[in-house]
Amino acid sequence: MPTFPFIEKERYIWEIPRNYRHDMRVPVRIYATKQQLDKMTQDRTVMQGVNVATLPGIQKFSIILPDGHQGYGFPIGGVAAVDGEEGVISPGGVGYDINCGVRVIRTNLDYNDVKPKIKELADVLFKNVPAGLGSRRRDFNVTRNELDKIAIEGARYIISKFGLGWDEDIERIEEYGAIEGADPSYVSDTAKRRGLNQIGTLGSGNHFLEIQFVDKIFNMEMAKAMGITHEGQVVIMVHCGSRGYGHQVCSDYLKVMDRAIRKYGIKLPDRELAYAPIKSPETQQYLKAFKSAVNFAFANRQAISHWVRQSFEKVFKTDADKLDMEIIYDVAHNIVKPEEHIVNGKRKLLYVHRKGATRSLPKGHPLLPKVYKSIGQPVLIPGSMGTPSYILIGHPKSPDRSFASAPHGSGRLLSRSAAKRMYRGEQIIRELTQQGVIVRADSMATITEEVQYAYKDSNEVAMVAEVAGLAYRAVRMKPIAVVKG
DNA sequence: ATGTAC
Numbered sequence: 001m002p003t004f005p006f007i008e009k010e011r012y013i014w015e016i017p018r019n020y021r022h023d024m025r026v027p028v029r030i031y032a033t034k035q036q037l038d039k040m041t042q043d044r045t046v047m048q049g050v051n052v053a054t055l056p057g058i059q060k061f062s063i064i065l066p067d068g069h070q071g072y073g074f075p076i077g078g079v080a081a082v083d084g085e086e087g088v089i090s091p092g093g094v095g096y097d098i099n100c101g102v103r104v105i106r107t108n109l110d111y112n113d114v115k116p117k118i119k120e121l122a123d124v125l126f127k128n129v130p131a132g133l134g135s136r137r138r139d140f141n142v143t144r145n146e147l148d149k150i151a152i153e154g155a156r157y158i159i160s161k162f163g164l165g166w167d168e169d170i171e172r173i174e175e176y177g178a179i180e181g182a183d184p185s186y187v188s189d190t191a192k193r194r195g196l197n198q199i200g201t202l203g204s205g206n207h208f209l210e211i212q213f214v215d216k217i218f219n220m221e222m223a224k225a226m227g228i229t230h231e232g233q234v235v236i237m238v239h240c241g242s243r244g245y246g247h248q249v250c251s252d253y254l255k256v257m258d259r260a261i262r263k264y265g266i267k268l269p270d271r272e273l274a275y276a277p278i279k280s281p282e283t284q285q286y287l288k289a290f291k292s293a294v295n296f297a298f299a300n301r302q303a304i305s306h307w308v309r310q311s312f313e314k315v316f317k318t319d320a321d322k323l324d325m326e327i328i329y330d331v332a333h334n335i336v337k338p339e340e341h342i343v344n345g346k347r348k349l350l351y352v353h354r355k356g357a358t359r360s361l362p363k364g365h366p367l368l369p370k371v372y373k374s375i376g377q378p379v380l381i382p383g384s385m386g387t388p389s390y391i392l393i394g395h396p397k398s399p400d401r402s403f404a405s406a407p408h409g410s411g412r413l414l415s416r417s418a419a420k421r422m423y424r425g426e427q428i429i430r431e432l433t434q435q436g437v438i439v440r441a442d443s444m445a446t447i448t449e450e451v452q453y454a455y456k457d458s459n460e461v462a463m464v465a466e467v468a469g470l471a472y473r474a475v476r477m478k479p480i481a482v483v484k485g
Numbered sequence: 486a487t488g489t490a491c
Binding site for chain 1: 486487488489491
């Protein structure tokens with residue numbers, strides 16, 4: 001393993017200077033405890049951060065967040081902002097699961113209301129929201145035309161055309177449920193075919209649907225702004241992305257980028273880091289297809305929310321609005337988008353890659369919806385499989401420290417294959433049941449791959465985010481029931 | 486992450 005010349009700038013803030021390697025354009029900055037940092041040096045995470053620092057047009061530093069681990073080309077838990085004119089876009093800087101993200105829906109139910117019905121609720125949710133690799137909906141397929149509308153109008157179309165949700169949901173979704181500039185004519189037929197019956201499905205891997213209760217409130221003012229009033233309050237967390245549609249878009253355009261690097265004679269430190277200039281036709285086409293997948297994912301989480309509300313209505317024999325089932329927020333974890341940031345005292349248009357990272361806007365930011373203007377943006381961090389999840393709130397220092405970004409999860413500790421070797425699914429489910437967590441899963445293999453011990457401690461990740469000035473801890477939740485793919 | 490693969 002290479003050793004890196006880390007400089008400790010402040011508590012939990014480390015830098016590798018730009019002169020570490022001749023091709024770096026900016027330093028690498030890592031927000032982590034010493035222990036988290038050591039782990040990142042033991043695989044390719046830090047080296048991938050160094051590679052990202054070579055991207056043409058990259059601004060300030062290549063960032064790795066405390067949940068950082070190695071990914072395709074870029075680290076997961078990585079942020080890279082590039083100049084909006086002279087920069088480059090890399091599909092690897094977003095990842096295969098375009099707009100993988102998280103949504104939290106609140107309820108006015110208490111732990112004690114839900115506990116007696118938890119098995120029924122888990123069964124109904126497992127039935128109403130298809131989970132697993134290749135999962136499809138039988139009761140809800142869209143036409144090609146509708147799919148293209150979904151690509152352009154995202155969650156808004158799911159509500160306006162199919163009535164799957166409430167009008168006020170839109171305000172509580174990043175990009176108001178649809179990013180501008182999508183053009184599905186740049187999405188392949190294969191991607192579309194794969195997407196036709198996957199709206200409203202959960203998928204596999206680390207994706208999940210959980211019933212959680214609020215286990216700790218760190219900041220009551222922030223909690224109240226989100227409609228969280230007391231410990232024990234029940235919320236629902238949905239973690240999923242753009243399914244086969246987005247996956248196909250990524251693989252299609254990785255091939256396009258491979259050709260582009262030859263065409264433009266680009267030298268890469270790692271082939272997986274393939275990119276093309278923002279102004280190139282290749283990038284412009286990728287962005288139009290990518291945005292279609294972003295909107296597909298917003299639509300997917302919107303549709304799932306509808307079937308979640310319907311499941312609660314069935315079990316509690318009450319309307320979802322009487323249960324106060326409002327969305328708290330919906331955030332993207334894998335995305336690249338234009339944003340204005342201050343660099344060297346000047347306001348600049350940048351494209352910010354967030355790969356396994358959450359936007360983290362501080363209070364007063366113009367992009368915030370009215371409900372969160374005075375508090376800051378909710379940053380949703382999933383735990384899963386028995387471990388706590390968090391809601392953080394954007395910190396005033398985050399624009400300067402991380403282009404307004406915060407962690408997205410706990411970060412892997414063990415590879416999928418290592419976890420499979422070390423654990424057995426039945427044993428994991430038994431342990432969780434003993435802890436009071438009900439599990440409904442499509443596949444035992446996924447349970448072992450996603451075992452809680454395969455992930456870093458989310459408490460440490462959230463703590464670092466707060467101390468390093470990325471996001472404040474507001475609320476912590478623990479699961480009561482987990483639906484897995 | 487994903488119909489585990491040019």
